[in-house]
Amino acid sequence: MPPRGQSELSGLARVGFVALSRAREDLQQLAEAVESDAATLAPAFAGAADPDAALRHAIDLERAHPGAFASRLDDPVSREQLVRVLGASAGLAEFLVRHPEHLDVFETPDASLPSLAEMRADFADSLRIDARGFAAESGEEAECLLRERYRRQLLRIARFDLAQQHPTDVVEAVAGALADAAAATLDAALAIARTQISTSDFGSPLFARADVERTRIAVIGMGKTGARELNYVSDVDVIYVAEGDGDLAASRAIDVATKLAVTLQRVVDEPAIEPALWEVDPNLRPEGKSGSLVRTLESHVSYYERWAKSWEFQALLKARPIAGDLELGSRYVDAVAPMVWESSSRDNFVESVQAMRERVTANIPADEVHHQIKLGPGGLRDVEFTVQLLQLVHGQADETVRESGTLPALSALAEAGYIGRQEAAEFAEAYRFLRVLEHRLQLTRLRRTHLMPRDEEALRVLARSSAQAKDAATLVTAWERTKHDVRDLHERLFYRPLLSAVAALPEDELALSPEQAKARLAAIGFRDTRGALAHIAALTTGVSRRAAIQRHLLPVMLRWFAEGADPDYGLLAFRRLSDALGSTHWFLRMLRDSSMVAERLTRVLSSSRYVGELLSAFPESAAWLEDDAQLRPVDPATLREEMQAIFGRHESLERATKAVLRVRRREILRLALGAVLDIDGVVELGHALTEITEATLQGVLRQIRATVEGGDQLEFAVIGMGRFGGSELGFGSDTDVIYVFRPTGEDSASAQRIAQTYASELARLTEDPTLPLDLDLDLRPEGKSGPMVRSLESYRTYYERWSLTWEAQALLRARGVAGDENLIADFTAVADAMRYPANISENDVREVKRIKARVESERLPRGADPARHVKLGRGSLSDVEWFVQLIQLQHAAQIPDLRTTSTLTALQVAVEHGLVDEADAEQLHDAWVFSSRVRSAMTLWLNRTRDVLPDERRQLEGIARVLEYPPGSAAQLEEDYFAVTRRARRVFENEFYGRQDRLQTRPF
Structure with missing residues (x-):
């Protein structure tokens, strides 16, 4: 038999006390104050959420007002109700200590709510x-x-x-x-x-x-x-x-x-x-x-x-x-x-609702998100938001759903057939559960809170007071399950009835008509509601396994499409993809089994027409979304080997080149998917796009030389210029090149003709209407009026005798990308003599600045806002590149590290050598990166190249979403772009046009 003291403590533990020794002492004190027995008093506290706290509050009440607690002991109902209040609310216990006259509340036999x-x-x-x-x-x-x-x-x-x-x-x-x-x-x-x-x-x-x-x-x-x-x-x-x-x-x-x-x-x-x-x-x-x-x-x-x-x-x-x-x-x-x-x-209903949701969640501290009963994922606000949105959509025509309360509105929506009765019942149950937890937490200290406790003891008390679970662990499990159910129910409640308008579902009570379905689709952001319903019908109608899986998937995916910038195009592209892959064994199973892949797919399709069109040509590429490694650039050597193998399998140069261009499109799709999902940064993306272009040109040129007679009469090379030469390509960038050849025999005229053939064939064979390669020769000597191909000696003569400063500047990003290595090396030596002069005159410096000013005033498209042009505008790509290039013209002869075709690398070297302040360089770097990202994002969003940031809200919103901004960030994108380019422009004007000493040649 256990000792008497130990048995007594065990009895207190069974009642629910935690601090057993103190509870024994406190019970003794209370027993003496009310002239009772401690063993008799202990069971009275079993119903309290926190028996320890209830006991302490009872002592405080009895000490402050003798008889206040003792007077309740003879009535078991009154006593139990008082103890429950004392154990659940320190705030009300303190109120009773201040005002014991209100203990008369407990004198009525039945507890009832006041009217x-x-x-x-x-x-x-x-x-x-x-x-x-x-x-x-x-x-x-x-x-x-x-x-x-x-x-x-x-x-x-x-x-x-x-x-x-x-x-x-x-x-x-x-x-x-x-x-x-x-x-x-x-x-x-x-x-x-x-x-x-x-x-x-x-x-x-x-x-x-x-x-x-x-x-x-x-x-x-x-x-x-x-x-x-x-x-x-x-x-x-x-x-x-x-x-x-x-x-x-x-x-x-x-x-x-x-x-x-x-x-x-x-x-x-x-x-x-x-x-x-x-x-x-x-x-x-x-x-x-x-x-x-x-x-x-x-x-x-x-x-x-x-x-x-x-x-x-x-x-x-x-x-x-x-x-x-x-x-x-x-x-x-x-x-x-x-x-x-x-x-x-x-018109702005969807955007305003999205903005309101963002405001609600944006201010939640990161460490509180998981513990928020009200605002966190799966919390009360999710229930309320869903119900309110459904009311606003259907209440316009149906007065029966115009209820102000969440639960009455939920019941009315189910009664009218806008949501399933089972879903409504489950949603109501989850809402009531969360509200009880919220009520009990606030009762404790009569303070506003919506955070679940984090310590075990507080969770145990909450479980007892809410009567929702027997202990802390069970309560947390129930809460986590409820949060998950709320998120799932949101999808089922809001989106599944859309399917009932177009597909035969087993739940007869879902009576959403096509017109009501259109209203709901319009309310969440679809513009072509008729088309959206047609796509939903095509995907879900029928008794096939494919249609059944789509009916399971679409309620979830429709929500994600609705959260995208262009849900209409996203759903259309998904239908195309499903038509192409729906009969495969893996596609729908992958989406069903991996919510991450399904969400990624909806995101890229509703964010990028560029991706959507390419994905329709390579539907099997959807499998890449399962693995980040599949969305990273393929090793250049592997890519070159694949292209070479294609040429080895095809006898026809045209068919082989088409297959190679298809590989190029596939690899650019890989990079585009990674860009929308933010897998790689703009610098890595520039290198990868450049490597794909180089591999394509190298493979095609190699086959042209193998098929055109007389190839032994010359060496030939392709020199990358501009962003291509700098390994800084973006989506939609032109491929700037110039061609150089060198005769290997005496017949230079024949070599010239063959070189011309190479160049013409390169242009013809790489023409791709789906994803243009855009070989651009405008940076060759004499520009558009100059010959398409020159010999190395012709280049040397031209540059030594007639070249202008801008041509030396253009050569700063010249880099051999395909052809004979010896010729590339010799051309590079010619270019180095021009682009890295031992001395540059003040007249040449002034000429660079004069040309830059002309570019700003003459090359901008008519009516274009200079503040919005991401290539030639103020503080954009052009400003940064011209600034860096002037530094290179002046100092690369003395500083070998400046001899790079990369803008950002040259800028960093300039900082290391004291040519640019670090703070100024940071502003320029940020502007160049941001402008490059915006330029690529415009191409991804619009599926066409554009250099002017649009001012139309919907287009800005789409570009912002590609750039990882949250919904409703069109104005924020504008503000950020204007801010970063304004700061860069200030640096540019001060350092390029202003202070002369910083950009003059320095002694070494």
Whole structure:
């Protein structure tokens, strides 16, 4: 038999105590105070969420007010309910210690919720509010009495709530009672405010009592207050509307009402002897914090008709008159309601909803996201957002779904057939579960919180108080499962009924018509809703295994498409891909088994027409999305070997070249997929695109030389220029080249003809309408008027006698990319003599600057905004490259490391040698990288090359999404681009056109 002390502690542990030794001592103290036996008292605490805390609070209560706890011991129901409150809420326990007279709440035999009428009557009696809405007393004593009476009502609500075996069954009623308590409190606070601003007790009255009487003010509940789903501790969102009664001028009424509103808020939430209740938050009013606190009804309507954003109408969905002049409040709600239900047809509806979601989640600290019950993934806000969006979409035509509360709205949506009954029931269950957890957490200290505890003991208490699990581990498991279910239900609730409009689904209650489906698709961002429904039908209709899997996949994928920049094109491209691969054994299985791959696929298809068109030619490449390694550049040697093998298998040069160009397209698709998914940076991408182009030219040139007679009469080489020579290609970049040859015999004329043939064949065979190679010869000597091919000696003679400064500058990025190595080496030596001069004259420096100025004024397209041109605009690629190239012209002869065709490498070398300040170089580097990324992103988004950043919002949004910006970032992309190029332009103007000393040749 265990020792008596050990047995006693074991008994306390079975009751639920944790600090067993202290609990034994505390029980003894309480037993002595109430003249009872400790062993008899212990079981009374078994029902408490935190028996240790309940015991300590009972001792505090009995010590402060002898008999306060003892008087409850004879009634087991009253005792159990008091212990439950003491063990669940330190805040209410402290209230009872301050005001033990409110223990009479526990004297009634049955716990029940107070009605709104009861609470209003209680406030009216306590504060002696007359028929005109004035309180008999209005000083600090009255304010404290109001707070005390509110907490009495809170105690009644908590008593009822904590007495429930299944609190999820009553959470809707509890939230409604909390909202009613707030409404009654605001009404009473308004009565105090009326008295305060019109009485001489506070000095000279601010307003005549008659003016106050004739001022009609309504308090409109918003958010959870308006929806009657308030938490135990939450901001009470309100909007004020006022008007004068009789002959009281509107301006006077607004002055009075504004003072009433300010005073009401102070009465409720200003620190005092009795603690503040909650914040009265009027920031959902027109213009937010910067707008007038109180407006007339006409002013409100005028604002919503002209200026309001779509998210403001979403907020108004829950508007309800709760205090003050309820008739005026009802007129307000009636006036704005039609605008609420028409908001989903506004042009910017989708963007505003997305922006609202982003604002909600953007400010959550990273370490809190997983613990957020309200705002985190799978949290309360996901439920509320989904229900509200469905209401706004279908409520325009169907009044039956126009409910302000989440649970009533969910029930109405299911009843009307817009969502499945089973999904609605599961969603409601998850919502109730999360609300109970939120309520219990806030009850503990009567403080606003939405974070799940992180320590074991707090989780154990929460499990006991919420009656949702037997212990901490089980509660966490249930919570994690609920979060997952909410995310899954969001997809099933919102997107699966879209399938019911076009495909035979087993759930008969899903009655979404095609027109309703179109409305829902439009609300989430699809523009061609008819086309979208046709694609959904084509993918899901039928009894095949393929259609069944698509019906499983599409609810999830439609959500991801809707979150993309171009959901219409994304869905179209997915249908094409499914048509091409749907009969394979692996494609749909891969999407079904890997949500990562499915999400990636929707992302690239809705972000990039460039990718979509290439993927339709290489549908099997979708398999690359499973493995990041498959989205990285192929080794250049491997690529060259593959191309050479193709030429070895084909007798026809034309067919072989077409196969090689197909390989090129495939590899560029690989890089494009990686770019959209941010696998490689812009520098790595430039190298990889260059290597693909080099391998293509090398392979084609090798075969041309093998098939054209007379190849032994000359050496031939392709010299890369511009971004190609610098290994800085982007998607859609031209391939700048020049051609050089050297006769190996005496017949130079024949060698010239053969070289011309090589060049012509290169242009002909590499022509690719699908993905142009764009061999551009404009950087050759004499430009477009010069010969297409020159001999090495011709180049040497031209450069020594007639070349201009710009041509030496162009040679800075000249690099041999294909052909005879010896000829490339000799051409490089010729180029070096020109591009790395031992000395450069001041006239030549001025000439470089003069040409740059001409480029800025003459080469920009007519009407183009210089601030938006990513190639030639201010602070863009051209500024950085010309700046670096001038440094190279001046200093590369003395600094061998500057002899590079790479812009960024040369810039870094210039910093290392003190030619550029590090801070300035950083600004230039950032501008060059950002401009390069934007230029490629425009090609990926539009599937065409463009050098001017568009100003149309939708196009900017698409480019921003390719660049990894969140939804709704069109303006942010613009701001970022303008900022980075503005800083680079400032450096360029100071260092290129301005200070002469930094760019003059320095002695070494």
